[in-house]
Structure formats: C-alpha cells, structure tokens
Amino acid sequence: ESRSLGRLRDLPAETLDGCRVRLLANLELPGEVEPSLAAGAEGVGLLRTEFLFMNRDDLPDEDEQAAILTAVVKGMAGRPVTVRTLDVGGEKLATALGAHLGESANPALGLRAIRLSLRVPELLEAQLAAILRAGAHGPVRMLLPMVASVEEVRAVRVILQKVVARLRRRGVAIADPLPPLGAMIEIPGAALAADALIREVDFFAIGTNDLIMYTLAIDRGDERVAHLYDPLHPAVLRLIHFAADAALRAGKPVSVCGEMAGDPRFAGLFVGWGIRELSMRAPAIPQVKRRLRAMDSGGAGRLVATAMLESDRAAVSRLLEAFEQAEA
Numbered sequence: 001e002s003r004s005l006g007r008l009r010d011l012p013a014e015t016l017d018g019c020r021v022r023l024l025a026n027l028e029l030p031g032e033v034e035p036s037l038a039a040g041a042e043g044v045g046l047l048r049t050e051f052l053f054m055n056r057d058d059l060p061d062e063d064e065q066a067a068i069l070t071a072v073v074k075g076m077a078g079r080p081v082t083v084r085t086l087d088v089g090g091e092k093l094a095t096a097l098g099a100h101l102g103e104s105a106n107p108a109l110g111l112r113a114i115r116l117s118l119r120v121p122e123l124l125e126a127q128l129a130a131i132l133r134a135g136a137h138g139p140v141r142m143l144l145p146m147v148a149s150v151e152e153v154r155a156v157r158v159i160l161q162k163v164v165a166r167l168r169r170r171g172v173a174i175a176d177p178l179p180p181l182g183a184m185i186e187i188p189g190a191a192l193a194a195d196a197l198i199r200e201v202d203f204f205a206i207g208t209n210d211l212i213m214y215t216l217a218i219d220r221g222d223e224r225v226a227h228l229y230d231p232l233h234p235a236v237l238r239l240i241h242f243a244a245d246a247a248l249r250a251g252k253p254v255s256v257c258g259e260m261a262g263d264p265r266f267a268g269l270f271v272g273w274g275i276r277e278l279s280m281r282a283p284a285i286p287q288v289k290r291r292l293r294a295m296d297s298g299g300a301g302r303l304v305a306t307a308m309l310e311s312d313r314a315a316v317s318r319l320l321e322a323f324e325q326a327e328a
C-alpha cells in the first residue's frame, strides 16, 4: 500500500481522460518543504506565516522574514510558493501582538487576519516586502486571509505600491514582474460576492475550514455542535461552486486549500466544478492523486450536476460513494 503510494510521486495528477490537476502542499513550518517534495507537491498552495510570530515576545522584522521565505522559495526549486499574510486573532494568538489584538467577546468575528494587518500597516508592509524579496529567488504568490470585501483588497494594493516603491528606491532585488495577489475565500459573504471580488484580485484560494464554520455557524471547538460541521451541507457546496465559477469565468486561477481538498472522497466534486488546483497537508497528496487518476472528468461533471440538486449530506455522500465505485 505505502510502496504503491510512494511510486505515485512521479506520476502526474491527472484524470483518466487527461484532465491535469495541480496538487500543492499546505505548509505551517519551513521544515515541511522536504517532506512535501517527497510526497510529490508541485508547489506550495498555502504557506501559513503564523509560525514567524509564535513563541516569541518581539516581532520579526522584514529582513528576518525575507530570509526565511527565501529559504522556502529556494527549497521549492522553481515551484510556486503561495505566501499568506498573517492570520492571527480569533483562536490563533501571538504574544507580541497582544496589545494590538486586545480582547474580543467574539474572537472569530473580531480583529483578525487581514483586518489586523490593515489596522497595523507596519506589519503588512514588512510581510509584503519580505514576500517580494523572496520572489526574486523563485515564483511567489501573495495571499490575503479572511478577505470580506473589495475595499480590503484595494487598501492592500495601495500599501503594496508604497512597499514596491520603497524597495526599488533602496535598490533591493524583488520579484519581477510583481507576484499575483489573491484572496482567501473563507467568509460566506466573500463567496457570495466572488464575482465582484475576482475583479480586484489575481486568484482565489478557497479555505473550506473557515468557510464551513462561518456558513453553518459552528464552533468546532464546541463538541456539542461539532457533529453539525458538515462539508457536504448544500450551502457549503453552493458557495464553493459559486466562488470557483466566478474565478473560472474571469479566467483566473482558483484553488481549494482547506481540509476538504485533502480528502479523496471530495476530489470528484472539485474536478466537476472545474477546480484544477488543490492544496493540502502533504501526506494527503498521494491518496488524492490516486483518486484523481482513477476518475473521468466527464463523470465528475455529471456527479456535481446531480449532487447540487440534493438536499442533505447523506444523499450527497451516497452519490460520492457510487461515483467512486463506478470509476474504480
């Protein structure tokens, strides 16, 4: 079993009818670069930068962040690295930012992620500068967490221009051309406004972990309601479909990077929706690849057409199981 998964590493992630899907890794630490390559990652679809801020009392400066990101970019050897700006707040806390974060009665709805970055622009400036500098050593993409509205993206672009101008004045080598700027789709309102949002960004990364939580109003930490956390809820499926479709119609890349992306049971849905990039925990890459290599993209298209008409998760689950068996 694990030997055959190992051999999969050098085979392409494509369906029986030749539909190519790019499988990328979610990274939480720079040390995960090697294992992700060993698992067959074609790049990094989500580099969570929270590690830079954890277990310390001070903030990392631009140079320190640039050095660490550059090492990751070099480690990925020409494969794309998608760097997400800081996503603290909510349940994720960083000591040095405590004064900025303060207390919130509803942390999940409070000052976090891109909201914090726009409130403390020095933080965002240092991060963007570090990503641009790392981009001189290989392809990078900039990703903004918890985007709710186009105004946030526009505000980031203003700051980005300032950062680029400053780096050029300093004569520092940066990515050229400038890297794509993308938004995480993990707030239901952002998913519903995806057709507007896609005009302001270069790509989407759909974060199903938060999207499910906010759509169904489920705190997964609360075990009394955890069983209601449901990736196959019709509302979740509709939001993912709508957001992906908005990006595809605009001719822009869209990936999925929440836990759902690494679950082979859902691969047929993503292929059927036209999603061609999935980013996941590296150990999940071989099993998703194996699933993709056993399916037909036309069948996946028919699967989603039927699945989207169902009204509950049990019915969708049965369709997914029947699809897997028919293809196997």
Ligand code: PEP
Pocket: 046, 048, 087, 186, 206, 207, 208, 209, 210, 211, 257, 258, 259
């Ligand atoms: C998500 O919400 O799906 C996601 C990928 O981001 P994180 O898990 O870091 O919140």
Ligand code: MG
Pocket: 186, 207, 209, 210
């Ligand atoms: Mg998230």
